[in-house]
Amino acid sequence: MRKPKITIIGGGTGIPVILNSLRHQNVDITAIVTVADDGGSSGELRTAMQMTPPGDLRNVLVAMSDMPKLYEQVFQYRFNENDGPLSGHPLGNLIIAGIAEMQGSTFNAIQLLRRFFHVTGKIYPASEEALTLHAVFKDGHEVVGESKIADYQGMIDHVFVTNSYNDQTPQASPKVVDAIMESEMIVLGPGSLFTSILPNLVIPEIRQALLETPAEVAYVCNIMTQYGETEHFSDADHVAVLNRHLGQDVIDTVLVNIDPVPQAYMNSNQFDEYLVQVEHDFEALSQQAKRVISANFLRLENGGAFHDGELVVEELMTLIRSRGL
Template sequence: MRKPKITVIGGGTGIPVILNSLRHKDLDITAIVTVADDGGSSGEIRHATQLTPPGDLRNVLVAMSDMPRFYERIFQYRFNKEDGSLAGHPLGNLIIAGISEMQGSTYNAMQILTKFFHVTGKIYPSSEKALTLHAVFKDGQEVIGESHISQHKGMIDHVFVTNDYDDSKPKASRKVVKAIMESDMIVLGPGSLFTSILPNLVIEEIGQAVCDTKAEVAYVCNIMTQYGETEHFTDADHVRVLNRHLGQKFIDTVLVNVEKVPQEYMNSNKFDEYLVQVDHDFAGLQKEVSRVVSSDFLCLENGGAFHNGESVVAELMNLIGMKEL
């Protein structure tokens, strides 16, 4: 029997947690990663090289690789703040940028690095060009650039992306649509709703493919709300935003954490994007999707509230088992 095909879409620090657990299963895995990051090291590199930002791709590469821990520490090493023009840059970002420049694209670089680091599966940037994220707020104000969105007070109405260096319409990377259409399951998130998940889906080809695919589409809802993005959001609000952006109810299953986050993890100074735990609205969810999986998906570590990759993947495997391949 062939391996079930599962495609994970997102970015940031959320999807690496899931991918790291998925790679130990007998699956054909593809990761589709956002290229709209314009802050920190990734932002500096994209502006200097006019290539897609490497940071989210770097974290996914590490999560899906069987590289020894020492190699991982080297790849993830971040230069000290006293190191001049190198300050704050992870070594892996510079390696990805260098190979991207040498090969003419980040897409080509990732195909080399997946072999170099013995990655289980395939990693594709969502687009082969750097994208700029635009957020239009309820008050009509438009904020340009992912790193600026959380600084604007108010509620986001919708987001869209444009190409950085030309006026052409953003397009999906080669093989991305094919991977989505051939998948048995699509997993969205976990990750920032407006800045990690939607920047992929609002690329028209990707959004259309996710709507058209016969795969089970599962959304891993965030555990915590995020400052400047999802303040006061319920789990149903997250799903409504996704469905509204694509113009239809395309999500089949939502995975929701029901374990209580301790009070000391609220408004954490270490993770200042976190506010409070996402409220539950199961009646609202049932209007948006056909299946809700609620369980203890919580992992508390390093002062933050994260998803437990093993618990999430166990439920995803149950869903795959329910689907006739």
């Protein structure tokens, strides 16, 4: 029997949690990964080599691979702060950069590394070109660059992307649109709303594909609000922003965590960008999406609140089965 096709769209540290659990299911997985990161090691490499940033792709590779733990530790090793030009660079980022130069593109590099690390599923950068994220705030001010958005005090009205190194309209990588159109389910997130999820969706070809796909479109809502992005947001506010950027109500299903994060649990030093737990507005959610799945998706670890990948995937698979797939 043909495996159901599920495509996950996002970036950051959110989607690897879901991908790592989903790869153990009998499904055909595709990950579409943001290429708008311009901070840290990824930012330095994209500037030096005019390449798509490798960091989010690196984390997705690890999440979808059955590589031994030692290989993962080597690939994820980060040079320490007194290592001169190598300071702060994960070894995996340098490997991706080197293979991208050798193979002619980051897209080709990821396809080679997929085979090298026995990755379950397909991984595509959202675009073959590095993208620059622009945030326009409610007061009309525009901030250019993903890493600078949280520094401006204000509410974001909308975001858009441009090619970083030419004036052409941003285009989706090969096979990205086909993956969206051929999927039974599209999963957005979890992850930073304006800087991990939306940079993919505002690429015109991806946006159009999401409007046309027959797939179930599910959104895994964030557990915590995020400094500089979603302060004071309810779960319904998150969905409203997604639908507004897409141009119509595209989200079919919203997965919402209802398990409370214990008061004073969050390590505010280590996770200083996360503020308070996202509030619920089920009435507004029901007006924007066909169904809301509210359950315990919470995993508390090392002073942080994360999604439990196994619990989220369990609900996604139930949803897939309910569609007769």
